[in-house]
Amino acid sequence: MIIYADNAATTPMSEAAIRAMTPYLRECCGNPSSLYALGQAAREALDSARERIARCINAEPRSIIFTSGGSESDNQAILSAAANGKAKGKTHVITTSIEHHAVLHTAKKLQKQGFDVTYLPVGENGIVDINELEKAIRPDTCLVSVMTANNEIGTIQPVAQIGELCKERGVCFHTDAVQAVGHLPVDVAAQKIDMLSASAHKFHGPKGVGFLYAARGVKLVPLIEGGAQERNLRAGTENVAGIAAMAAALEESVANMHKNAKKLTRLRDKLIRGLSLIPHSALNGDAEKRLPSNVNFCFEGIEGESLLLLLDDKGISASSGSACTSGSLDPSHVLLAIGRPHAVAHGSLRLSLGEDANDEEVEYIISAVSEVVAYLRGFSPVWRDLNSGKGKFIL
Amino acid sequence: MALYSEKVMDHFRNPRNVGVIEDADGVGEVGNAKCGDIMKMYLKIEDGIITDAKFETFGCGSAIASSSMATELIKGRPVSEALQLTNKAVAEALDGLPAHKIHCSVLAEEAIKNALDDYYARHPDIAREE
Ligand SMILES: Cc1ncc(COP(=O)(O)O)c(C=O)c1O
Numbered sequence: 001m002i003i004y005a006d007n008a009a010t011t012p013m014s015e016a017a018i019r020a021m022t023p024y025l026r027e028c029c030g031n032p033s034s035l036y037a038l039g040q041a042a043r044e045a046l047d048s049a050r051e052r053i054a055r056c057i058n059a060e061p062r063s064i065i066f067t068s069g070g071s072e073s074d075n076q077a078i079l080s081a082a083a084n085g086k087a088k089g090k091t092h093v094i095t096t097s098i099e100h101h102a103v104l105h106t107a108k109k110l111q112k113q114g115f116d117v118t119y120l121p122v123g124e125n126g127i128v129d130i131n132e133l134e135k136a137i138r139p140d141t142c143l144v145s146v147m148t149a150n151n152e153i154g155t156i157q158p159v160a161q162i163g164e165l166c167k168e169r170g171v172c173f174h175t176d177a178v179q180a181v182g183h184l185p186v187d188v189a190a191q192k193i194d195m196l197s198a199s200a201h202k203f204h205g206p207k208g209v210g211f212l213y214a215a216r217g218v219k220l221v222p223l224i225e226g227g228a229q230e231r232n233l234r235a236g237t238e239n240v241a242g243i244a245a246m247a248a249a250l251e252e253s254v255a256n257m258h259k260n261a262k263k264l265t266r267l268r269d270k271l272i273r274g275l276s277l278i279p280h281s282a283l284n285g286d287a288e289k290r291l292p293s294n295v296n297f298c299f300e301g302i303e304g305e306s307l308l309l310l311l312d313d314k315g316i317s318a319s320s321g322s323a324c325t326s327g328s329l330d331p332s333h334v335l336l337a338i339g340r341p342h343a344v345a346h347g348s349l350r351l352s353l354g355e356d357a358n359d360e361e362v363e364y365i366i367s368a369v370s371e372v373v374a375y376l377r378g379f380s381p382v383w384r385d386l387n388s389g390k391g392k393f394i395l
Numbered sequence: 396m397a398l399y400s401e402k403v404m405d406h407f408r409n410p411r412n413v414g415v416i417e418d419a420d421g422v423g424e425v426g427n428a429k430c431g432d433i434m435k436m437y438l439k440i441e442d443g444i445i446t447d448a449k450f451e452t453f454g455c456g457s458a459i460a461s462s463s464m465a466t467e468l469i470k471g472r473p474v475s476e477a478l479q480l481t482n483k484a485v486a487e488a489l490d491g492l493p494a495h496k497i498h499c500s501v502l503a504e505e506a507i508k509n510a511l512d513d514y515y516a517r518h519p520d521i522a523r524e525e
Contacts, residue, residue, distance in 0.1 A: 303453055323431050379413045
């Protein structure tokens, strides 16, 4: 059996997205900035995509700018809010300890430029405490950046409450909604979001294209200088085919969102129940306030990379927060932030289901993971110490 | 290119000498769970020859493969030779390791040296042959 269970990393493109993209690869190859009909047809594709994407998140079309994806959108949002803040003498930024590196590394860059950054902790459930956020806001706070849903443990933050609070306090609110758009209802007006980042390849669009929403009145600073594309906010000939595909993918994801969420939530919970039967294991992140596709576990006594390689041999593609898979010395900052000790965080597994997942696949995953975990524990000195009483079980 | 060589994958998928030697003459343990790698080596030594070697490893694919290869390289060899084992020899026998995984072969070398230190500590009568 071949099961792709790493949809949080990226998703396959939908038929609709591929169909929407192909005309702009050849027949309609014009540059949207050109005056002739071919160019204007490409321009129309951009306009149409902008309108349809805006509708999906209840925004005005002019508030959407196309980017190369989630990372660029995060960078531009944060650097713009910081520049706007600095112009008013406000140099404090609030974010969380579980953000994607696209946010965290941009925040680090701001610190080097003299900004003061607060990294809000999260509870054991991986959710920000709105009261902590309220306490952290200062008169010189220019930005609150809290992700809508976490890419590792899938936890969903109280975005509407955060939006409300930021509006009251007059602070710009950015949310990295890369994992949420197309999967969870997003309404920038109702949730009072000032800026939002999204990436097409997380909702069955192509890689290397995304968008940034910035509410009217939020001034953006371009990261890329050049031509006048995207109202001078993002230079470079637009990725017309990619943008057309992104719009088609998003419309389809939004149209099927409710149905998919219902199906996936049931499969997710079945997977969680099955994996919970593995002794000394634990679910990471809140059991309910999580993406319908996301399952993330720690298994004591084993290391994640060897688990992934053996699952790959059984046809299952998944990911882990172990240091060995990230190329750094430390395991996932998200798992550490929810209080998992290093040794336990190395033994993590993230499974993110696709909309085509079914019961049989979930059952196969449960048996494969149970088998591999037991096999690896069989020659793990850590597991031996835990069982002989030399070490102490944490999970 | 794949992350690991065929050799690494072979030793990872079918690790040689996995397990414990209850009456080992030397036991070595290196690494720590915080960093994500622990290797434990058990050696049986008779008349200066390593007659058996087994390992237990908590770690990534290359840590398991390095432990497996290291035990293969010293089994049946004199202690004096095992003392000369380098991480480079382990990595080479595996047809190379990715740069960020070289430390796995270092751990394997250290685990064996650690087990041999234990052997000498238990047998103060035996002179160390370097
Ligand atoms: C939460 C989150 N933010 C940002 C990104 C970066 O998106 P992209 O790969 O499109 O740059 C990702 C995807 O890896 C993500 O999951």
